[in-house]
Amino acid sequence: MKYQDYYATMGVQRNATAQEIRRAYQKLARKYHPDVSKEADAEARFKAVGEAYAVLKDPEKRAAYDQLGANWKAGQDFQAPPGWNAGFEFRGADTGEGMQFDASDFFDSLFGRGFGGTGARSAGSRAAHARDHHARILIDIEDAWQGGVHRYTLQLPEVDPDGRLQMKQHVVDVRIPKGVKQGQHLRLSGLGAPEGTAASGGDLYLEVGFKPHPLYRAEGHDLYMELPVAPWEAALGASIKVPTPAGAVELKVPAGSAAGSRMRLKGRGLPGPEPGDLYAILRIAVPPANSAKAREFYARMKEEFDFNPRSHMGV
C-alpha cells in the first residue's frame, strides 16, 4: 500500500489552519470537478482531493494522520503501525459539502470501512446507498457506429438473503441503437434480472462511454484520427487510402499539406439525424535512414534543399 501525502495533495503546509485547508479544498474541487474540468485526469485528481479533505478537515483524523510523522513520502510503501490510532475516536457522520469518494487502500487501512460515516464510501457501499438505477457501459466505437446486438457484463446491485446489497455481475445482450454518443444514456426496460435485483421493477439507465480505440477518438458525433503520410505525399499531394468505420475510402491530400492540418471527411463520423464528420489530422512520418542508400539519399536532400525548419525561430 502506498502512503498518501494529503498535505501535498491539497498544496498546503503541514501547519495550515483549518481555514486554509478549507480554502484549498474549495479551489481544487472547483478546478478538478469532473463536470467542470476538461483536464484528462480531472476525475482522479478530484477523488484524491476529496479524500485528502475528508482527513484534514476532521480534527481527530488529522491529528491521527499527523501522528504518523512528517517523514513519509507520497507513494512510499506503508503499513499502519499496530495500535497507531489508539486514543482517537472517529465518530459522527460527515455533513456539509464534500464529495463522496472511492477511498484509497491507504485511507481504508487508517480510517477503515468499519467506521460508519467516516465520509468515505467505498465503491461497494456507495452502490448500496441506493436503489441504484445507473450503470456505466463501455462500448466499442464500431458498436455505436453500426448498432446491433452486443453482449456486455454489467455490475448491478442485488439483495442477498441477509438483506444486504451486493454488486453482482450480469451478462446481458443489449441492442445498441445506431449512432449513440458518449455521455448519452440508454434506458433498458424489461431488464429481466432475477428477483431481488435492486434495479428490478424500475428501469436501468446506462451511461455510454467508448472504449479507447486504436484509430478513432470521438467528440460528440465527430470522429478524429491521426493520419500518417509520407513527406512526398504531403509535399506533392497524393490520393491515399484511409480507414473509416465504414471501410477504406480514397482521400486526396493537397500538395503542400503541413503536419497537423485537418482534413474533413464529411458524414463519415457517427451516424444520426445529423451524421458526424471524420477528421483526419495529418502527421508526417519520416522514413528511417536504415540503409546506406537511404542515408545517402537524406544527405543529398540536405545538399539539394536550402531548408531551415527553424528559420521562424530566428536561429
Added chain:
Amino acid sequence: MPRHKSFVLSAEILEIDLELSLAQLCEACDVEGDDIVLLVEAGVLEPSGDSRGHWRFAGASLQRARRALRLQQDLGLNVAGAALALDLIDEMNRLREELRRRGDG
C-alpha cells in the same frame, strides 16, 4: 452468426427518444421530488406541462439534473450557484465547439 438463448434487451437513447415524468426523473436521480422542483424553479430544467403532476422532462434533463445535483453536493453550491455554473459550462463548451469549427477554416 452466434445465437444466444437469452433474450435481447432493447435499449432506447434517453436523450433522443424519451421523456420522463417527475417520478421517473426522481427515481433515476435518486432524489426527492422537492430537489427536482427546486431545479425547475431555478430554470435548470424546463419541463413541458402545466403542473407538477403533468410535467414531462426531455431525456437530456437526466444528465443535466445529475450534473446540477453533483455540483451542489461536491462543491457546496446552492441551486442558483449550480444553475449559474451549468450555464457557464454550457457556454464554454459552445465556444470551444465554435473555436474548433473555425479551426477547420
